Amino acid sequence: AQTVTQSQPEMSVQEAETVTLSCTYDTSESDYYLFWYKQPPSRQMILVIRQEAYKQQNATENRFSVNFQKAAKSFSLKISDSQLGDAAMYFCAYRSAFTMKTSYDKVIFGPGTSLSVIP
Amino acid sequence: DVKVTQSSRYLVKRTGEKVFLECVQDMDHENMFWYRQDPGLGLRLIYFSYDVKMKEKGDIPEGYSVSREKKERFSLILESASTNQTSMYLCASRREGQGYEQYFGPGTRLTVT
Numbered sequence: 001a002q003t004v005t006q007s008q009p010e011m012s013v014q015e016a017e018t019v020t021l022s023c024t025y026d027t028s029e030s031d032y033y034l035f036w037y038k039q040p041p042s043r044q045m046i047l048v049i050r051q052e053a054y055k056q057q058n059a060t061e062n063r064f065s066v067n068f069q070k071a072a073k074s075f076s077l078k079i080s081d082s083q084l085g086d087a088a089m090y091f092c093a094y095r096s097a098f099t100m101k102t103s104y105d106k107v108i109f110g111p112g113t114s115l116s117v118i119p
Numbered sequence: 120d121v122k123v124t125q126s127s128r129y130l131v132k133r134t135g136e137k138v139f140l141e142c143v144q145d146m147d148h149e150n151m152f153w154y155r156q157d158p159g160l161g162l163r164l165i166y167f168s169y170d171v172k173m174k175e176k177g178d179i180p181e182g183y184s185v186s187r188e189k190k191e192r193f194s195l196i197l198e199s200a201s202t203n204q205t206s207m208y209l210c211a212s213r214r215e216g217q218g219y220e221q222y223f224g225p226g227t228r229l230t231v232t
Contacts, residue, residue: 009159033218044123045209045223052218091161097217106177107221109161 002027004094006110013082014118020067021077021113023092031097034068034075039112040088048090051075053097079115087117122146123224125210131230138197140227142210148222149215151193153177153185156207156226165208168193169215200231 003026013019025034032053039045051059051068058066063080079086092110126141144151150169154162154177164177166185174185182204186194193212197204207228211221 004161035220037223044225047220050218050220095218106164111159111161 002029002094002096002106002108004092004108004110006090006092006113008113009111010114010116012116012118013079013086015082015084017082018078018080019082019115021079021090021092021115023075023077023110025073025075025092025094025108027073027094027096029096029098033095033097034066035093035095035107036064036066036075036077037091037093037109038086038088039091040085045091049077082117084117084119087115089114123210123212123222125208125224125227127227128225129228129230131232132197132200133232134201136200136231138200138229138231140195140197140208140210140229142193142195142212142224143191144193144210144212144222145191146212146214146222147190148212149190150213151187152211152213152221153183153193153195154209154211155179156209162209165195197229200229202231205229205231 005024034051036048037045038048049061065078067076089112091112094108123144132138153165167175168187184196207226209226210224213221
């Protein structure tokens with residue numbers, strides 16, 4: 001069974017600095033998707049970034065980028081030029097690329113990392 | 120923009136009450152989910168629906184049931200609420216197919232006393 005681990009329950013970063021959130025996962029599959037979701041306090045969870053395992057290039061979305069190391073099963077999120085609005089709980093998630101309509105293709109979430117941004 | 124709404128942000132119920140949590144999405148998504156979120160445990164899947172009237176159990180279905188009579192609406196039912204069901208409940212929807220992300224509702228914080 002797949003598992004997702006986030007070893008940092010809490011992290012903090014100074015405004016305008018860079019922070020990296022760690023995520024490791026365990027799977028025997030070769031094709032899958034990885035996601036980082038952000039859940040601001042009292043607000044809806046939203047997708048930050050997505051990585052397809054078959055793509056070697058690391059995904060980037062503005063100030064957010066990932067370091068995807070497939071062999072090491074590592075998927076870290078780097079936030080550059082941190083802003084106060086980046087303060088949130090961040091969840092790493094795994095989804096198999098194999099899907100069947102009649103059975104749910106499970107998304108495995110890590111326990112989350114709570115990020116604080118210090119002004 | 121995809122919009123997923125949940126019927127209540129906060130709910131307080133007594134032990135033994137029947138509780139209904141409703142979720143509505145407006146993007147014609149085939150898949151809908153109910154999760155429970157607890158500190159340190161991440162999100163745990165309660166039930167999944169891949170089509171109208173179709174459902175699959177997730178990791179922690181005990182004590183819960185669901186209903187999906189219309190494509191846009193997915194309801195979670197606690198038949199007899201217990202204190203260990205005090206939690207944050209998140210609904211999500213997703214387009215069917217590879218690689219699509221989930222869209223989440225704002226959550227319902229349920230307290231059972």
